[in-house]
Amino acid sequence: MTISSALRILVMSIAALASASCANGVGATPSRSVAPIDLAALPQESLTVQSMIPATAVEFPVTSPDLANGKSFPISEMAGPSNHCSGAGADQVPRIRWGSPPVRTKSLAVTMFDPDAASGSGLWHWIVWNIPPTATSVGDRLPPAAVVGINDMNIHGYVGPCPPPGDAAHHYRISVLALDTSELAMPDDARPVQVGLMMHAHIVGFGQLTATAQR
DSSP states (O other): OOHHHHHHHHHHHHHHHHHHHHHTTSSOOTTOOOOOOOGGGSOOOOOOOOOSSOTTOEEOOEEOSSOOTTSBOOGGGSOOGGGSOOOOOOOOOOOEEEOOOOTTOOEEEEEEEETTSTTTTOEEEEEEEEEOTTOOEESSOOOTTOEEOBOTTSOBSOOOOOOOTTOOOEEEEEEEEEESSSOOOOOTTSOHHHHHHHHHTTEEEEEEEEEEEOO
């Protein structure tokens, strides 16, 4: 149990005892009243978005000539005004490269996810699956068999970062996922969370790169 949870239980227990005492006439004084408890003012537990990657998945390297791990997105890969954003970016798809995935890999997927979005459940910016296992990179061009899914902005394809002005830096996690199935039988208009749940049981390897963005 977290400290904040324990504090909530303690405060509510004290309030219940005080109410019971007053009801039974124990220790009650007509000239005093119990102030209401503002639960919203108590410490709040932070939200953690659970990773879709199983603990047994094997990690392999992921790099990009356009992005550096832990560094800021260049303006060209940020969202532009055409994609529901007031940004000045160009929504240029970053080039993603990876090393050798596990031998059990039968297909690959690439995603970009912002766990810092104010939605309470993160925000999917990009999701592609059914990439052949022989592929070693993606970018503007994708293998013919690859499926480009719809993101959380209801757009098929890539939408660059567009965090609210004044927010702390958001962390955009780009993942390359090695799957033990040759095909995910999902339509290209399936929500990213649906595709993610379907992929979860098939992930045998992964590589990640995280870049930041702030406005």
